[in-house]
Amino acid sequence: MTIRIAVINGPNLNLLGVRQPEIYGYDTLADLESQMRAAAGNNAQLSFMQSNHEGEIIEEIHRARNEADAIIINPAAYSHTSVAILDALNTFEGKVMEVHLSNIHKREKFRHHSWVSGRADAVICGMGMAGYLAALNYLMAS
Numbered sequence: 084m085t086i087r088i089a090v091i092n093g094p095n096l097n098l099l100g101v102r103q104p105e106i107y108g109y110d111t112l113a114d115l116e117s118q119m120r121a122a123a124g125n126n127a128q129l130s131f132m133q134s135n136h137e138g139e140i141i142e143e144i145h146r147a148r149n150e151a152d153a154i155i156i157n158p159a160a161y162s163h164t165s166v167a168i169l170d171a172l173n174t175f176e177g178k179v180m181e182v183h184l185s186n187i188h189k190r191e192k193f194r195h196h197s198w199v200s201g202r203a204d205a206v207i208c209g210m211g212m213a214g215y216l217a218a219l220n221y222l223m224a225s
């Protein structure tokens with residue numbers, strides 16, 4: 084059976100490629116989507132969603148409860164603030180992969196803690212977009 088994966092990106096990630104590229108890289112969100120779709124081929128069914136709004140991310144996680152087998156999420160700044168996103172993820176029964184482009188532990192102290200890590204089955208950070216592909220490959224192999 085083809086695994087259905089909801090890829091969710093949080094605030095400011097719509098600006099990938101132009102926002103602090105020395106930290107987040109030069110590839111855009113559209114580049115990420117095409118790289119992941121190419122890697123998935125027919126082996127995974129991917130949906131992509133990005134929002135700058137906490138509530139919309141929560142709604143997307145609720146949608147995924149019925150329509151996805153796994154979630155790959157980069158909650159971006161909400162990682163460090165959102166108990167509400169953690170609570171939403173705790174209602175999801177499939178695998179949750181948390182991804183950060185940058186190594187949050189090498190950066191400011193306020194980025195070191197992620198609420199979402201309390202639910203995530205795996206956390207990948209510091210690998211740029213390769214982190215999303217690693218999460219995808221893991222899910223396709225599991």
Ligand code: DHK
Nearest residue numbers: 095157159160183184185194
């Ligand atoms: C992205 C963000 O926008 C930051 O707020 C996080 C994360 C780190 C990333 O590395 O992908 O602190």
